[in-house]
Amino acid sequence: MELSSGPQNLNPTIYERTEDRIIQESDYDNDVRDEIDRREIFDLIRSINDPEHPLTLEELHVVDLDGITIDNQTNTVQVQFRPTIPHCSMATLIGLSIRAKLLYTLPTRYKVGVNIFEGAHIQESQINKQLNDKERVTAALENQHLRAVVNRCITTSES
């Protein structure tokens, strides 16, 4: 993966951020159980930074609420993302960042799948295969250089 070359999509389209989740009265009631939902997964990954631009994945429309599915019965989460251009070489890195963020912050009971939206990238199937291969992901995150790049992407201003 080449990281040193300049940005490929020089002039990306920028989208409006969605409003923050409104806190309901029941959120403060300790006896009510709040299931993890699509929106919560979205809130986890929306703030991931793009590797090339000083923008978040949400602002570039790489991830959106519709691309997330969650099934609390079978404990599975599926995230689909859309690279800004079909030949984006950063797609794997973006996918890896999403995986890393969810790995750190989702309860361990969930099985996570990260895929590219159908037809959104020319190497879709290869990248999907890479991203969902547990061993390759682990190996990638053990690589010191790669981990530093991923960490830079998932560092948000609050943390």
Added chain:
Amino acid sequence: MNCQALIEKFVNDRHETIVNQLGQLLITKELKLVDFIISIGDYLQSIELSKRSLALTLVANVVEYLPNTFLEPNEIHHLVVFTSAKMSDHHVLIQSCVQLFRILAKQSAINDDDCITMIKSIFSDVYVQSFPQGSRYNVFVILLHFLLHRLDVVQQLGSDFVCNFIQSMDGERDPRNLVLCFQCLQYMTKYLDIEPYKEELFEIVACYFPMEYKPKVTNIGTEETVTQEQLVLALRNILTSTGKFAQYCIPMLIEKLESDIPSARLAAMDVFIHCIDEYDARDMSSYLVQLWNLFSKQALCAENQEIEICALQSITALMQSIGKSIQNDETEISTKKLVDRAIRECGNFLKEFDLKLAWPAVKVLQAVGRANSTCSSLIWSNLIPSLIKQFNTLEQANHRRTILDMITYFLQPTAIRTIIKLPSNVSDELWILLSTHFESFPSHCLPLISNLLQLNSIPGQVLEDNLTKFILHANLNDELKIKLSTVLKILASSPTFDRICTNLLSNLINSWTGTKTTPSNETLECCIDLCHNSERCRERLERFFFPSQQFIRLLPNLFKYLSHLYILTNLFSPLFDLLLTSIVNDEYTKIFCSKCGSIADESCKTFVQNFYETNLFDDSIWQSDKQTNLLVMIYFIGNLKRKFFQHELELIFNKINEKIFNQSSNEMTDIYFYFYGNLINKLASKNEILEHARSIIKQCETSPDEKHIHLWTIIVKALILYRPSFIEQYIPTLILWMNEKTNIANLACQSLKSLTNFNEQTLLLSSDADCIIHPMVKQIMFMNILSQMKPLLINNELLPSQMNVLVDLLSNVPKSIIQDDIISLLPILIRALAPSNESAWPSALNSISDLIKSEPNSIVDHIDTLFPRLITLATYQKDMSIRITSLKCLKYLTNLPTHKIEPYRRNIIHLLKVCVGDHKRLVRKEAVETQMSWCLLNA
């Protein structure tokens, strides 16, 4: 010692007390000024330069010692002539001369000629910038003094003064002097003729723009330092003080606006916003388009909110400045031309809602619109119809919502909105749109309706139907309720909407009278909202609701709209009867009664008197089955004003004394005691009442049981609120009780808790009930309590209840008071997190969290004990706020040096895996943030 000897002593020893002695001799007339000058003459004319200088300094110091009305005009004259001659003598003497001048300038008897001599001498002999800061400061003080107090003299010098001042100030770098210079310049631009030197004057000021100055950190806290804000403000005031600077200032601002440095752009916009009062649009006509381009660029691509707000304000300022000038469509000074440009440039962005520029463009256009009524009309009539058209063609609901929000934003009320009218075709189109789509987007339509109503746009019949249907059938959440209430209150407040209001009320009331059902609380609240009108409230109430018990509960909301007289004469008796027969013990009753009590004035003396005589003094009412009636009375009387009812209150106090103590203990005892405390507090200025209160306190102390300790606490609190220093006498007793091994210790802890808790004031012991509350009560109380409690706090064998109350006490104390002590008390706070002190956890955690956030390093020595406890509390299932605060603490702890916390990292990340799976979303959110902080510790 005679004068000569004193002078010699000064010259030899430089003894400073000699100045005082000589000054005193002059004031007491034991020495004449002439004799003093003659005595010092030899030194003043000495061939040794150092002696001449010293002698001059002595003269200056002695004159400074004298009051500024002491010298006669001729004395001043001779001193001025002499000093100005000395100026040209030698440059070393100039510093002392300037000092002497400064003192002479402040003498009240100085005449105009001497002032002129002094100014001319300063300008001709003093090369200001070659002197040290102190002397330069003196020069500017003299000049500012003349500008402030002898403006007529300065005006005689005309523009020469301006020219010479520019030379003196040129190159000044010291902030203290600059503040003075800027003040002088502000007066000069206002009162002197600066025309010949305006460019030079501007140049000398402009070189400081934008002001970037950071005050040095001085060790001496008391030393007065010049702040950045002070300088920025002074500089801005000069730049914007006169329109004569416009031709130079605007190009400079443009240059700064084009720079990459955000602070320079902010400063430039700040100056522009403030300059429009003085600058005329004609002075900047050739720059108008350039300014517009720069401001709109700033607003559309703002890096942060501060820049965005400033840029939008600048746009409004620009439009206002054009609006104030004579319009000419041939030139750029034309509101229409610039508004067209704005619409041309930004209008297109409104069509692409998903893009990031849509909302900034809306904000820019709104900033243009809010400048004046012409701009508003142009913006509205151009943009709103096209937005409506767009709304009708779009399919997606979220796009339609965005359009509604945009229209709402355009129509939001600003300062000028009261005088302009929405073009009628736009208004009609909007009402049609609202009536058709109200049901689909209520949450977005309601704010738009309120904005339209505030513009006095008259809605059609459909609105009433829509609103009625909405109120009666929709399931309203909190957000919608607030929006709906705003709309209803606007409808109620204006006479224009009287018809709609009346119809709505009738519709709503018919809905439950017709079907003979009970109205829901939401519907009732809506009806009350519709009565929010000071003129119509009474009429609407009488017409629609009276007498209805449900409304009595909600009435306190409307009190501000009804005149006191109306309440006193019409509401009191029928309502009180109604209340006495039917009330239940709830918050509304208390509020209602207390409000009635607090508005009662002298005019209701008879009512009050009858009321307590027939009710309160009647023995039967004190029986247990009539206690709710008693409650009404207690809240009513407890809120009466001292000013009008001092005598009555005293009478009541004496009469009910027995009654209260004879009551058997029940759940009402508490309120009786507070009522008693209320009366004591209000009457504490009378000695016999104070004595009486003290004797009751003593009685309680002799037999400390639950009832007596409780009474003790309330009376002590009533007294402390009146005079906080009383606490000194009572704390030892409390500490004694707290150290007892029996139940008394627990009761005493509770007592301390209620004494120190000022957040939850009971209704009867608060300033709302007209109690006397000392303004410094918190500070004095806590200082006293903390100093006396110190030994107890560091005691290692605290009982859990003691621990609990002390930790609570710490979280209640204002942070500034315990700043120094908190670190020494940290071990107690950490101990309070132990499993046995469950009830102390929330307070202890809050205190610790504040401490780690503000001073993380203070906690370093305790992390070994703190980490395990926080880890346990982060999974405490019974209370989510404890979990959240513990997680916050863990997050803040990542700010400690890495080598200190690294050993815990694995363990904490492992624990947080459990927390991110918590069953509450808010806990998970905090856990995720904490988890990320720990995972990325070295990243």
